[in-house]
Amino acid sequence: MRKRIGKPLLELALAVAAFFYFFPVLMMILGSFKSSMEASAFDRLWPEVWEFGNFRQVLSGERILQSLRNSVIISSFSIALTLVLAAVASFVTARRQSRFVSGVYFLFIAGLVAPLMYIPTIKTLQFLSLMNTFTGLILVVVATNLPFAVFLFTGFIKGIPRELDESAFVDGFGTMRIFWSIILPLLAPVIATQSILMLVGVWNDLSMPLFFLNDSGKWTLPMLVYNFISQYVRNWNLVYAFLILVSLPVVALFIAGQKHFVSGLMSGAVKG
Amino acid sequence: MNFRLQKSALALLTCFVLLFLSACASGNKAEPSASGSQPASETPSASKETAPEKVTLSIMVGGNNKFYETITKEYTNRNPHVTFDLQTVDGSQYDTLLRTRIATKNLPDIVGHNVSDMARRYNPTDNFVDLSGEPWVGRLVNPDILKIDDKIYNLPFAASGSALGIVYNKKIFADLNLSVPRTFEELLQVCETLKTNGITPFYLGNKDGWVAQIWGLTTFSEVVKNTDIMDKINANQLKHADVPGFEEALGQIMQLFEKGYVNEDHLSVGFDGLGGAMNSGKAAMTVLGDFIDAGEQVGDYGIFATPGVDNPDLTVGTVTGWFISKNSKNIEEAKKFLDFWSQPDIIGIQYAEDPRFSAFKDVQVSFNPLMQAEYDEYISQGKVVRQYNDLIAVDTSELFRLYQDMFGKGKTPKQVLEAWDEKVAELAKAAELPGW
Amino acid sequence: MNARRLYPHFFLYPALLIYLALFIFPTLFSFIYSFTDWNAYRDTIRFTGLDNFVKIAKNADLMLSIGNTVLFAVVTSIGKNVLGMLLAVALCSRIGFKRLFRTVFFLPTVLSFIVVGVLFTALLHPDGFLNQFLGFIGLEGLRQEWLVDRSVVMYTVSFVDVWKGTGFHMIIFMAGLLAIPRDYGEAAQIDGANPLQEFFRIKLPLMMQAVSVNVVLSLIAGFKVFEQVFVLTNGGPGYASSVLNSIAFQMFGDGRWGLGTAMNLILFLLITSFSILLLTYFKRKEVDI
Structure with missing residues (x-):
């Protein structure tokens, strides 16, 4: 009996909460279809007149394409480099027991906690x-992301049976070949997780470019x-359109790959 | 034993690679991005002389007036081998950016900035080229305000800086039969009349620090006029907290808040919102300068000196202009560009868009009514006073924050002055000024 | 002996190199520079001992920023974890539209702080939607200058951060919840336990790993706060909403590098001490399934 009322009640409560939670985003989406005057008057949510030209106006600024290109360059290179370095290093930290290796692993883990010291880095x-x-x-982006990547990869590789490497080794495979053909393919899940997490982090990041560029x-x-x-402060409709365009790549990726995103996050949290 | 060997091997390897990287990176300055430079048009191949080497001049300036692009394009038209990397940065971020670039010794060829800031904070002798001998210097209307240590480091955009004070809506004043107040009591009366007639007396934009400081700036300037207060302060013989005039001046603007003469959301509005708000007619006055962004309606406004003391003079600011960075690789070309800029038909393009009091004797400018009135009432009669920020020996940006703190009721006027004294001491000691 | 050839040390070197050069070395240098008067106005550096720290302790505004940082970290951690837990429990129970709810609550996490900041600047404007809404439902008295009034501004910034970050922690809690086998819950119900008891006595202890990850992550992120403040208030008005990182940024621009590095060092010490404390606390509380 309790369960029968409970379920729809909970759903209702969640729906209300979700509406309020979604409100800012809704405001942004609807605002991007308003005229300048309507968007700047903060009293109506729904547009009276639907304007579709805001996006084109924002896109026509040459700066946006250039910045898009910059974001792509920085994100892709930093993710790729982090993946390669972390995978290779984690292969050793997961398998080898020497004091040196443990020391290095500890050093990386310490980086999970320590904040970046901007001025000496500059x-x-x-x-x-x-x-x-x-x-x-x-x-710098790679350096600050290595701790988590190494942590994630090391934990994962520990879950791959050692026997795989050792039998391949006995069969005469060199370490590079073992890493490349055996371990790497198995790393696909964590590579996906790390890539997605990093992409969101690096694409959206403001402080690193602020300090270092x-x-x-x-x-x-x-x-x-x-x-x-501040240039657009009187044209909130353009601001909203701008914000949507900037967020679109990552949001689109998120919606498309939600499953992987969430499951990667979940497994990372529980295993680690 | 193994451990130690590996540690030293790693250390050695690290050193090697770091050296290698730095050698590589400095030898190979090719950076992946080419900013918005226009492609150079082709030089005539049939020319007998060797085509001049291609040059790209990088320019950085705050604010986004169109004339920067118009003039640089014109220069490229006449000198096809020169292209420009023009970076116009939004006003409020400009300061941070410039500070960072000077601190990291990463300046573009040409920098636009104001003389006062350069002199106090950025060590022009070390960082910028001495332009005292340039051909256009002889045509300057007012070379004295440009002099830093008796040398000229920049080409100015105007003969005098922006005027700062209280900008008022002439129509509203006329409708209510109000005359320009010359004392603080008169100002209070004007405010009271406005308020009872349902008009907000003051609409302030204190979100931007540099706007928030204008009341303090204009009143302080009058307090120190014709005294040796600034000399004493700069030599560590006097503190701001000990000058009653300063505390009084800050107390005055706090009174305006207490009496309800100011818009409630003043800390959420910045310079960009002021023009539009004033044009809507809901407020009569704002503490700003003759650069108010009122578009077509600029003729509705006048400016009067902030009446902190009785019958004040108008505070004028420092002048902005072009500086040439000392480690530019294109100093000669930059100098030529500056000379080009100074020509009447070229600087005329700037003045058409953004009228200023002309920097050069042979260039005439027509003013909008606001500036014409300012000229007639104050400038031509010599009723001007140099702004406080130009007279204090250290950077004032912390002071802007302290004012905002005061407006947010975090500090009293006295506390602002005390905190400012502390900061001045710190900055002066860091720069090793005499007397500290 | 196989290990040396199969898992060679030099696999570590590339990652180690970059990590050392651009993270570890600067951090070590900062320990030294915090005790000097390094600034942009002079080329010489003098060792000044604890001067910087004395200056910080004596300056009310700087101490406020430290207090704000701690306040922010604690408030947002509590917010994100409590709300995240509530949502996780709700979304793990037998309701419909799970995917939709999950998307709505997680979406803010993938937005950039600048986007979130601009949106909330509009929402929290004195004439913005929030104040209008409060007036509309008759709570006029609650209207504030959310981003300007000293007494609320830090809470406002915390609120925005919780809005953005809760979804992330919700997902992690969901992972923890879903890892608990159904038998536990069913056994408890058979024994007559009500849902609250079931939650606190059984589910929560089994989720300790997820809890510890969430609490530590949210605290560390909270201490490192920068963009949230930078974008919403820039530390203002005055210093009312300043935090350690925003002050350090200001100091860098001001050229007071020794002092800025000292502030950063304080941040470092705060984070490491809290993390160690918490991690040891949670390690003891973890229960294995």
């Missing part, structure tokens, strides 16, 4: 002449938004 990049370059930013030509999408909002 100075280090300057010393390497990498300040205000994509290379420098990518390397100075050129407006090198701006990523979030930086572009931050810098141009």
